[in-house]
Amino acid sequence: MHNSFKLQDIAAIYNLPLLKLIAEAANIHSIHQKHTVMYRNTLVSYKTGGCAEDCAYCSQSSRHKTNVGPSIRLSEKEIMDQVEEAVKHGSDRICLSASWKNVPDNEEFEMLINVGKAIRKMGLHVCATLGTITRQQIVRLREAGFTAYNHNIDTSEQFYPQIISTRTFTQRIETLKLLQEEKMGCCSGGIVGLGESHDDRIAMLHSLASLPQPLFTFPINMLVAIEGTPLENMQPVSVWDLVRVIATARIVMPSTRICLAAGRKQLSDEAQALCFLAGANSVFVGEKLLTTPNATPGNDASLFETLGLELNG
Numbered sequence: 240m241h242n243s244f245k246l247q248d249i250a251a252i253y254n255l256p257l258l259k260l261i262a263e264a265a266n267i268h269s270i271h272q273k274h275t276v277m278y279r280n281t282l283v284s285y286k287t288g289g290c291a292e293d294c295a296y297c298s299q300s301s302r303h304k305t306n307v308g309p310s311i312r313l314s315e316k317e318i319m320d321q322v323e324e325a326v327k328h329g330s331d332r333i334c335l336s337a338s339w340k341n342v343p344d345n346e347e348f349e350m351l352i353n354v355g356k357a358i359r360k361m362g363l364h365v366c367a368t369l370g371t372i373t374r375q376q377i378v379r380l381r382e383a384g385f386t387a388y389n390h391n392i393d394t395s396e397q398f399y400p401q402i403i404s405t406r407t408f409t410q411r412i413e414t415l416k417l418l419q420e421e422k423m424g425c426c427s428g429g430i431v432g433l434g435e436s437h438d439d440r441i442a443m444l445h446s447l448a449s450l451p452q453p454l455f456t457f458p459i460n461m462l463v464a465i466e467g468t469p470l471e472n473m474q475p476v477s478v479w480d481l482v483r484v485i486a487t488a489r490i491v492m493p494s495t496r497i498c499l500a501a502g503r504k505q506l507s508d509e510a511q512a513l514c515f516l517a518g519a520n521s522v523f524v525g526e527k528l529l530t531t532p533n534a535t536p537g538n539d540a541s542l543f544e545t546l547g548l549e550l551n552g
């Protein structure tokens with residue numbers, strides 16, 4: 240374990256008066272990282288929909304009747320077209336996604352390995368989020384030049400079974416440990432707005448901050464309530480809660496990138512600026528996340544310019 244924050248320490252930080260919390264987080268951010276750098280990443284969904292998991296928030300689970308149909312796959316050419324588009328949006332990192340429960344050892348995995356190598360040749364960083372992965376598959380990705388793997392724990396261990404029943408929180412943590420053992424950048428975070436309590440958020444941060452190695456990235460998502468999912472009628476959480484989670488994460492994981500992921504479209508420019516001040520320093524750019532629209536590229540460009548943010552440092 241690389242830090243010694245106990246659950247009560249993290250709770251005490253989370254419960255600081257909000258402006259004090261933000262000021263402390265901003266201070267830690269400028270000590271450990273360059274405050275003017277915003278990392279930009281673009282998602283490319285190779286396989287969308289038809290997923291065997293039952294994550295209550297997700298449009299891609301085959302258990303939910305959403306407007307995402309059963310498994311659509313992109314060709315190699317379609318992936319590379321999207322990669323070129325991403326570069327135009329200022330992105331220098333591509334995250335390849337697939338809606339698998341377990342990563343298969345087949346020609347599809349081999350194709351993604353080759354695509355990853357092609358992306359590296361373009362001078363871009365490449366990462367992936369493909370579901371539960373084996374040690375051997377992690378090694379294959381690392382050898383092909385993939386530098387990080389996304390595998391979210393989403394919420395606390397206690398609340399987890401109310402959101403996902405087809406896998407356990409412990410299995411998720413085991414995979415994260417495997418990634419760290421194999422020296423793969425570990426990207427893991429969660430969602431606010433699932434109906435979780437403050438204690439659940441604190442426990443989630445504690446689980447992530449207690450991994451053997453620091454995370455490469457902590458993605459924090461605001462629930463996008465999707466029609467046809469069990470969470471379609473959830474009320475949005477307050478921006479203040481989101482900022483609290485980000486600032487606490489910044490203090491307990493000072494060297495980690497914090498990615499303000501899903502839900503950015505619903506935030507005002509001022510709310511996003513507050514999230515960046517509280518320590519968020521990475522975003523997804525481009526028209527689309529996986530199945531839902533992302534913040535508009537034109538607005539992002541002007542917002543980043545207004546805030547004086549540099550391209551990926």
Ligand code: SAM
Nearest residue numbers: 296297338368370390391429460461462463501
């Ligand atoms: N299928 C892979 C997995 O679950 O590890 C990777 C892709 S999955 C869609 C990545 C993450 O996106 C989820 O773990 C969840 O945190 C987030 N996510 C998915 N749907 C979301 C939604 N409707 N609102 C907010 N976040 C969402």
Ligand code: DTB
Nearest residue numbers: 368458463500501528529530531
């Ligand atoms: C993460 O934490 N959020 C991203 C990425 N990692 C893979 C995905 C957000 C998906 C939002 C809902 C959708 O577009 O389907």
Ligand code: SF4
Nearest residue numbers: 290292294297300338
């Ligand atoms: Fe499948 Fe990932 Fe969606 Fe869960 S979040 S249903 S694992 S695509």
